[in-house]
Amino acid sequence: MKKEFPATFLWFLLGWLLLNILQSAFTGVIYDEAYYWYYSQNMAWGYFDHPPMVAVLIKLSSIFFNGELGVRFMSTLLSAGTAMLLWKLIEDKTKKNYIAHFFLLLFSMVLFNAYGFLTLPDTPLLFFTALFLWVYKGYLNKPNWPLAIALGLLMAALMYSKYHAVLVIVFVILSNLRLLLDPKAWVAVLIALLAYFPHLNWLYLNDFVTIKYHIYERPNHPYTFTGFTLGYILNLIANFGLLFPFFYWALFKTKPRDKFTKALVFLAYGVIGFFFVSTFQKRSQAQWVIVLCIPLFILTYTYLLQNAKSRKWMVRLGVVSMVLLFYARAWLIYQPLFPPKVFETHSKEWTQKLEAIVGDTPVVFENSYRRAPMYSFYTGNQSFSLNNIHYRRNQYSIDSSEANIQHKKIAYVTYYANSGDFSYKPIGKNSRVFWGKYIDDFKSYRKLHCFIETEEVSLNKKNQILNIYNPYNQDIALSHIKLNVAYLNDYKQLKETKPLAYKTKLNGTTFLKAKDTTQFIINFPKPKEDNLSFIRFSIAEHNLLTGINSESIPIKK
Template identity: 50%
Template sequence: MKIKLPRIFLIILGIGFLINLLQSYFTPLIFDEAYYWHFASDMAWGYFDHPPLVAVLIKISSFFFDGELGVRFMSCILSTATLFILWCTVDLPRKKEYVIHFFVLAYSMTLLNAYGFFTLPDTPLLFFTALLLYVYKRFIESPDVLWGIIMGVTMAGLMYSKYHAALVIIFILLSNLKLVLNKYAWLSVCIALLCYVPHFIWLYDNDFVTINYHLFDRPNDPYNFTKYTLGFFVNLVAIFGLTFPWIYWGLFKTKANDKFTRALLFLVYGILIFFFLSSFNRRIQTQWIIVINIPLIVIVFRFMMENETAKKWIYRMGLVNIIIILYLRIGLVYEPMSPIYYETHGNKELAEDIKAEVGDMPLVFENSYRGASMFGFYTGNNTFSLNNESYRLNQYSIDNSEATVQHQKILYLSSRSSDADVSFTKNDRRKIYGKYIDNFESFRKLKTILEAPINFNLEQEQTFQLYNPYEFDIDLSKLKFNVAYMTDFKIVKDKLPIKPTLKDPNISTIKAKDTLTYSFKFPKPRKLNDPKYVRIGIMENRINYGINGRNTKVE
């Protein structure tokens, strides 16, 4: 199909692309981007928190540019392509008369602006959602082998972007259940699964660490209406800013007159209902619902062409949104113009201070994958996040970063001032403290295994297994153990030392790839008399206890 684009469309699209390029070049990284840059430093078919596509984008960007633009270049490409695809998805001849209205609608959406240049998993998610809707529209019109293959590859792209992509696919399917009888739809499913096999293999090889963390091991808080459910509704306003009344008016007035519109509506309402229900269990982050922006641009743009009131007010309020957003975007670069101290501010300067102090010495951050990745990017030093039981597991828990700092003199950075040798101050006056360690040694990959469920009885002797995944033996005298008692929400309330024993007291080391069985008794809790989950942790070389075991349910 030949697509003829209005000249004004190309001009505005090009200006938006150039603005995003400039923004990418001058804006320091945010912490999540630095974390995904760390992903890209060791390419794999999966990562602790997300599928690998965000790392692929950064890797490709690095082939063209250095620095921040070497992280964000592909995001500028994808965000521009997303708007192009959405324009092509609207098959109304009159749309050529409303080019400026289309861009005001799209550019006025707050988070959509951020993902125009930030490199985050949501960036490819938005692109592939737009592409899937376009492909699905063509598939409805002409279901054949070609469109079936294209739709399958597109669904795989979605799933390689972010696991939330499954919701996009499911709600489109639910909008047209007759697809289960369509052989070309099944072809697309088979193609998608085939493309996704490498990630399934990665998950298997890594003990489904991503699934286990997101679904089972992640701590949560007790339900709080203001924080959870009310916060969800605040997010529904925040993603659209001042245009939100007319955006939702356009949604409510749109009827499912055809299969494609039905898919758009199912996608929007499905996402909203799913996360509304989820808000009774956990806090909903704003970016989790951003995918509704894609179908809503199509829905609301069509509505604007039919409703003069909506067109007028979305145009007016959209321009106000854009002015505010541009001001805030300048503030990301130029701190004096920012109304808040944002995470793009101060990190480059702090990294320069640390680099001047330690040179190329490795940096170990206590409980901060954000700090390890950010300062790894800006200093070029080897970095590692040493996670203890007060934090959470992350990519540094499963990759090879620990090996790059072992048995070297390192600077150990934390928020604790005790025993600090040096300190550094950010321009927001927050301090970070450093302690030199001459021969750093950690074993954070050691695993403790409790059989679930476990009978919590203070008098009964229990057992756990200690597994050494390393390629070298470890002296057991360097290790101490504790047990963490947790609530229903996996929040640690008690952390008490234990002295487990081996059947053979003559064993002094654990061999590489070997497993030992310890016996112990649960110590009496101090704060939590009825723990719901327990976990065994390990302290090595007097470093704080780590997260070495799964949260094990108590009978």
């Protein structure tokens, strides 16, 4: 251990680990973490938005601790493990003389700092990317069956972390096309597919809901250079903070002299190029390119070891960056350090305000898969996200949580209203007021599924057939629901919703039969706009806002 990791390195590493553990314990969870904590309450091979690795980390953390650390403990260990792997991936023997520089550079990466303690899908993605590259480097030096098997398992672990991991696998293969002629490499792929089969099976059983959402159902916006492409470029800068010039200059100056360095360069340019091209179709998010931290760190630290002048400037900017990031870390814990801004980690207060009003009454949040789990995490009380046509589907749309609150008295919380039985306001001068009302007998039918037999719909065709499948165990009276059609533009943005006139194909039917499909004859009402591209069927029940009860169906032009 001492030969590979000098004592100085281990002391720095221990400091990094303890810092992240303390940060984890005293920093409130962010909304996404609360959502993934909700995942972990019902373990599965997949979830609406992501593969299950993030839920596994939280479940393991909860074995050792409660509260925030019970969400993040495994992430702090993975972060320390990632640092160790990065150290091992750098071959320059002079690195032992610049251990402080190693950690200063590590600390300068903004999102890497965040994923040092936050539990998000990118946390295991970073660790398994580093581990995959380390094993791949060993395989290049000495191809053998144990390493091939390990590569297969690690490819599966990457894909269990986040779908973006496919870019890591693809660009490493593209950097060394001779792998396509290597039987061991093909066995590694087969092992990866076998290990990943449970998630593939989950996708199949759930009608590929995750893939459909990310590729087809996600709302978008018209392209603008500033909002899409320039925003992406700024994300590339933000990931690496004040030291970003060093990272990209090192990438530019690196001339691959071996297959492993070539893999790092291909991976870096590949990820940058892939998401740059994607900006012409959709807006990117900063964390989408987080995997760049692994190859760029290795290339940059290696470059700095060989360039004394660059090291001096790196230290100066690195110290400034470290001070700023320490202050930001402190602010995440103690909001008054930056009074104008309230961040997600300061959300515990609003959950306590709401609990003081409603007690242990279950809370239904309208259109907020973020607030519902946050409330449950901090109060231990039941909550649910009821999603309508103005929002999007999420994990609450496909799991069994709706059944847990049926026919109960609930507190219904929304930010669309301006009156109600009660209200509360989160901290912050500019925070909006949320209104709530009590419903004595809550009934929701958001799992009713509408579909047609054709791939497109014609708005002018008369007497078309609509199918509604009722997955519930009880019949649902037609008098309790209202059928609507929503019109969407090219970017799947809602433009208007209209009541949909219908008659049952079977005369005399007054209900949707349990576990059965009922057919209706419909005629589409004329929309106000002409430039529409999709429709969605939407059902309202018991005076609630109309839900999301079908996929987006193209309109025949």
